[in-house]
Amino acid sequence: MITQQRLKQLLDYNPATGVFTWIKSARGVKRSKNRVAGCVRTPPWEPYIVIRVDRVLYLAHRLAWLWFYGTWPQNEIDHIDCNPSNNAIQNLRTATSSDNKGNARTSKANTSGYKGVSVHQKTGSWRARIRGYHLGLYSNAAEAHLAYMAAARKHFGQFARAA
Numbered sequence: 001m002i003t004q005q006r007l008k009q010l011l012d013y014n015p016a017t018g019v020f021t022w023i024k025s026a027r028g029v030k031r032s033k034n035r036v037a038g039c040v041r042t043p044p045w046e047p048y049i050v051i052r053v054d055r056v057l058y059l060a061h062r063l064a065w066l067w068f069y070g071t072w073p074q075n076e077i078d079h080i081d082c083n084p085s086n087n088a089i090q091n092l093r094t095a096t097s098s099d100n101k102g103n104a105r106t107s108k109a110n111t112s113g114y115k116g117v118s119v120h121q122k123t124g125s126w127r128a129r130i131r132g133y134h135l136g137l138y139s140n141a142a143e144a145h146l147a148y149m150a151a152a153r154k155h156f157g158q159f160a161r162a163a
Contacts, residue, residue: 002053002063004070010053011037013067018087020051020060020067040085048084061087065094076100078159099159112141116148130155 020037038051049060078095106115120127126144128135130151138144152160
């Protein structure tokens with residue numbers, strides 16, 4: 001596992017932009033000084049930026065945490081704006097797995113337009129659900145979403161995301 005000292009020998013980090021640049025080459029690998037480090041990991045994974053340092057592949061947001069705070073994060077790192085390529089330090093926060101899921105975007109498979117809301121097939125009503133729990137049936141999607149958001153604030157606190 002890389003240390004903050006080793007990381008700062010090889011890479012510079014701009015906390016405002018979240019971009020890493022190479023200071024010098026790592027173990028015989030020729031790289032231009034000030035060249036942007038890393039690449040976007042391609043599907044089927046989330047498009048996180050990864051950086052290979054000393055033959056080990058690291059997620060850039062975890063390196064940003066180490067570079068800025070000097071320790072590895074104990075939990076997951078949440079991108080507040082849900083953009084996995086935005087590694088600006090003000091966009092990163094530690095989170096449990098549950099917290100991180102609370103800040104997830106609405107699924108692409110969602111047809112209601114509201115997070116936590118779907119059509120109840122038997123009744124045609126709008127159903128609100130969170131974390132597998134049924135919150136009730138409603139006459140319209142907006143009402144169901146209000147029930148979802150109340151539960152989301154209770155379960156996820158600052159990590160509750162409306163969309």
